[in-house]
Amino acid sequence: MSARFVVGIDLGTTHCALASAPLDDEKARPAILPIAQLVAPGTIEPKPLLPSFVYFAHESEGAQALPWDAARTFVVGEHARARGADAPARVIASAKSWLVHPSVDRRSGILPQGAPDDVEKISPVEASWRLLEHLSEAWDAEHAGAPLAEQEVILTVPASFDAGARELTVEAALAAGIEKLTLLEEPQAALYAWIDAMGDAWRKELRPGDVVLVVDIGGGTSDFSAIAAIEREGSLELVRVAVGDHILLGGDNMDLALAHVARAKLEAQGKEIDRWQMAALVHACRAAKERLLGDAKGDTAPIALGARGAKLVGGALRTELTRAEVTATIVDGFFPDVPPTARPVVRARAALTQLGLPYASDAAITKHLAAFLGRQAGALATLEGFAAANHGDARDRTPTLLHPTAILFNGGVLKADAIRARLVATLGAWLAADGAPPARVLDASDLDLGVARGAAAYGLARRGRGVRIRGGTARAYYVGIESAVPAVPGVEPPITAMCVAPFGMEEGTDASLPPHELGAVVGEPVRFRFFGSTTRREDKPGALLERWKDGELEELAPIEVTLPAEGRREGDVVPVRIRASVTDVGTLLVEAVPLSPNKPDERWRIELSVRGG
């Protein structure tokens, strides 16, 4: 069967959404499909957002029936999130963030952490699979005769996802029965959504020479990308030139910070807050934040919390948050006015090995932004059209940060005018100090659902109905080779990084085979250290780096290959070369190619993202 729809899926850290457009209608634009989900026991409701929570019901609760499965034992969506406050040990939240956790085995059953014995724990990959499966089933229930497995699906991932996390996402999607799959970076999807909403007018808003900074602050993560507009052969092209790090910091952190402020005020009145009330307090604080940071009316927002029992009157707690408190906690706390040289406080590497999500240790998003723009100051140096423009103008010093000319916001947090204003002002000050003009704001129409819509719009663009963003892989990848030097106690042998995949590899292309060989032992797993770089754009496959600047290379989870014994003796060392390619889906494929093959085209796939440490 050929596809009848193009479907965009935003698999978010806190929420998922799905948009689709029929392929047989030239004028059709992406539309959001409300996702049927349990919102309370025995109650189904379609909602535009599917909260990314998985709840394992206790035996005593009976089946958690869905219209398409009467015997289900787990819940995905709104009811699962609500149960997170009642029975937290049975709920998986932020499944997506676990996919990028470098030091856990992402294919082993570790979630929910600390679950009671009757819960059969699942892997981070399976948790994402359950979310995607729910979306897939909800789609199928609405589209008889056009199951999702037959549609063209665009699944979004954070731009900061490395090759391993992308592959695990694809693994989850395939398990959920999504077959015709392509990955797309979320900030790119946000820009596609903007282009789709603007219609043809977008070409007036973006001109060659523009650099769009996409600031995407979701519930659990923040993600930055830079996309440049260039002119090639007379037409406008968009190129994604840089992506930021994966920052586990988002709107939920802000609501929680505010809830702690309100809690302190209630406790000062001599009131006690239990876990259940704390969850309600977080909700109330989110509403207060949106109100006080959203419009100018009123300087306080009341916060009222019911007691847990049926006696509501007399037990309800009341306090209020003032505009000053919300501004100090959210705007100054998470978006402090810092100089462009500010950098987030880096946590010691040892802390990363703990079994828990590696949350950002510095809550200041503006510092993360400064670090991104600073690190990517040279991102445009090799881009045609920019190289000349930037060096040719009056400024004779090299820029200390990447200069965006426009900002596109995405994510629910950025609905707040005060936060947007702070980001624009801070960035404006940095640009002014660097002698660059201020960046203008591109109006995003839908901060919550833009990514899903944009993903579907990309699916249409790919079929020739609109402009496409080029860019390829956002990192160069390296294999670590230990140098053969005499061992010195207490000193790690120096490591040489060999480039295997250059920056910016497009989908469906192969990297050239580097000349250097590595040894693989037949019959036993051989591990290599694996590195990525978001800044080294010039390294060709085979390039050897003996030293690099601090922060230039980031160590990823190791990669592993096991050579089967077919036609070779176990224990033999086989010289191999490493070849990388990017699949049509958008994942990196790394293979070991023997120097003396036993059969034509012999090669072995190297597993990415095996457990670290």
Add this chain to the structure above:
Amino acid sequence: MPETPLPFVTRIWFAWLCYFRVLFDGAFAARAFAARLPSPSPAPSPALSPSPALSPALSPSTSSALQLLSLLQREGRLVDFLEQDVAAFPDADIGAAARVVHDGCRKALRAHATIVPIRAEDEEAKLTLEAGFSAAEVKLTGNVGGSPPYKGTLKHRGWRAKELRLPTAVEGHDATILAPAEVEI
């Protein structure tokens, strides 16, 4: 379980039997619903089948009214509020509770219903009702008599539910439980 197909006559009889049992026996219907799936699913747990004492066969209108009550209780604690005797409490306590109820119920109402005024004019505005106005939409009060057009003052704008989107209940769900009792272990 016999794997061999049943004879056709037996199947006619069985189909007829199923028709009535699915209609009148909720527990059987839930089992049949589960059995239509290709994979062997475990027998439904007791919680799925309604307990006979609590669940009379509800007409659709009753169950959607119960759902609305359940929704307003879940989101805005409305049943807690109305069931409590508030006479002895000071206004400050009632005010704090009213905020909880108002915030939650308003959110629930806005999410599930689109409610619009019937008349666009401001209250206390003078207006003229021409012949043929809808008596269902506009109620005449005061010195009612004679024939249209009527001149009068708008006292209440009226409300119309333009749209109502209620959740659907899962097969076998007991709608009379507006909120479950909660026991912390």
